[in-house]
Amino acid sequence: MEKRKSMEREQESLTSELKQGKELAEQLMSHLHHSSSEETRDSLISKILFSYEKALSLLTGTGDGSVGESKHITARETMLESPTSFGNSSPLSEISDQDCKHKNVFKKTKTMPSWTEEVKVSSGTGLDGSLDDGYSWRKYGQKNILGANHPRGYYRCTHRGTQGCVATKQVQKSDADPTTFVLTYRGVHTCNKASQLARVKQGLKGNQNKTLEVKKAKQFSPEMSFSFGRAGLRVKTENLDAREDDIFSPFSFPSTPIESEMVGDHIFCSTMMENNLVDGYAPIFGSPAATFESDYLAVSPCHMSSFGLAHDVQTSESGLTEIISAPTSVTNSPIGDFDFSIDDLEFPPEYLA
DNA sequence: CCAATTTGACCTGA
DNA sequence: TCAGGTCAAATTGG
Numbered sequence: 292m293e294k295r296k297s298m299e300r301e302q303e304s305l306t307s308e309l310k311q312g313k314e315l316a317e318q319l320m321s322h323l324h325h326s327s328s329e330e331t332r333d334s335l336i337s338k339i340l341f342s343y344e345k346a347l348s349l350l351t352g353t354g355d356g357s358v359g360e361s362k363h364i365t366a367r368e369t370m371l372e373s374p375t376s377f378g379n380s381s382p383l384s385e386i387s388d389q390d391c392k393h394k395n396v397f398k399k400t401k402t403m404p405s406w407t408e409e410v411k412v413s414s415g416t417g418l419d420g421s422l423d424d425g426y427s428w429r430k431y432g433q434k435n436i437l438g439a440n441h442p443r444g445y446y447r448c449t450h451r452g453t454q455g456c457v458a459t460k461q462v463q464k465s466d467a468d469p470t471t472f473v474l475t476y477r478g479v480h481t482c483n484k485a486s487q488l489a490r491v492k493q494g495l496k497g498n499q500n501k502t503l504e505v506k507k508a509k510q511f512s513p514e515m516s517f518s519f520g521r522a523g524l525r526v527k528t529e530n531l532d533a534r535e536d537d538i539f540s541p542f543s544f545p546s547t548p549i550e551s552e553m554v555g556d557h558i559f560c561s562t563m564m565e566n567n568l569v570d571g572y573a574p575i576f577g578s579p580a581a582t583f584e585s586d587y588l589a590v591s592p593c594h595m596s597s598f599g600l601a602h603d604v605q606t607s608e609s610g611l612t613e614i615i616s617a618p619t620s621v622t623n624s625p626i627g628d629f630d631f632s633i634d635d636l637e638f639p640p641e642y643l644a
Numbered sequence: 645c646c647a648a649t650t651t652g653a654c655c656t657g658a
Numbered sequence: 659t660c661a662g663g664t665c666a667a668a669t670t671g672g
Contacts, residue, residue, distance in 0.1 A: 430649055432664060445663065449648090461663090 405477040411470050426480060428460060440466045448482055456482035 428446035435442045441464035448456035458480040465471035 429647085431666090433650075434662065434664095437661060443662085447664095459663095 405475060408474040408476070409465065410472045410474055411468065424460075424474075426458070426482075436463065439463065441469075448480060450482035454482040456480050458482075 427449040429449045429451075430444055430446050432445035433442050434445070443461050443463040446460045446462065448458040450456040457478040459477045461473075461475040461477075463473045463475075465473055
């Protein structure tokens with residue numbers, strides 16, 4: 292019961308930090324509209340970041356240390372699928388698994404990494420189901436889920452047949468918030484596209500230390516019911532002119548754990564997840580989370596982004612959960628992107644499709 | 645014509 | 659037995 296109290300306190304602090312972050316963001320927005328001095332804006336941005344970092348530290352327990360639930364989470368970590376089934380294991384092994392499919396389909400998916408994302412789209416954008424994450428998916432099924440108002444769509448990588456890519460994802464509209472989609476990714480992309488993306492991403496730079504921090508935080512999400520997203524980060528650009536294409540960028544999720552950051556935190560989520568899994572059930576907080584893929588990690592500090600409560604996002608298989616929310620006024624240029632923009636990236640042609 | 649989606653049947657694990 | 663996940667034939671769309 293002690294624990295519960297401390298959790299409540301912690302949540303309060305967190306909420307307050309997040310609120311503050313939101314307020315600051317709003318201030319910033321208004322400053323933007325009134326073309327205030329750059330200093331003012333910078334200062335606001337710094338405050339916002341600080342606020343989020345603080346919130347994050349509350350989550351990770353690296354801050355005031357009031358986070359008492361972390362181990363609990365760690366324990367749950369073991370729910371993650373066999374670390375040897377992916378990550379540093381060669382994708383080929385999975386492919387060969389496929390060879391002996393027939394009846395092994397379910398087994399296979401069970402041994403795959405999986406994580407969940409909650410994507411909030413602004414209403415009226417009609418983006419439903421088209422949350423482009425850079426990979427091409429092919430729908431192979433849809434099911435009504437018990438207790439859910441909306442059906443769940445099942446997608447697999449288009450290159451499954453040609454390249455044996457085993458990545459799959461599920462998309463389901465949230466009951467609570469129809470503008471939110473819960474995406475559950477399973478498996479690692481082994482298709483060319485995956486490596487292309489990886490290469491592109493490799494070109495990005497960032498702050499690795501922060502990345503690790505984010506990673507640690509992300510590890511929490513599934514257990515603590517906290518989700519991370521960029522909502523709070525997207526402090527600005529009320530630029531409603533943003534085209535729908537831009538809308539997609541916030542949704543450029545990591546479709547594969549093998550990938551690292553893209554433009555947002557969600558990506559390392561996958562990466563880190565993989566890393567941690569690869570580490571076996573290594574201690575989350577002490578884990579360097581630096582394994583084979585760590586070179587890809589390149590994230591700007593501000594990707595600490597925001598978190599929200601993800602009540603309904605808990606996934607069965609210990610998926611990582613994150614909320615990526617787009618502000619109602621669709622925008623681009625999340626704060627974390629100051630170092631680069633999507634436009635700077637050379638996406639493979641089909642990526643833009 | 646080919647690739648993607650739809651949808652009911654089927655399979656599996658709990 | 660049932661819910662979730664996948665298959666695959668039929669359908670649709672470019």
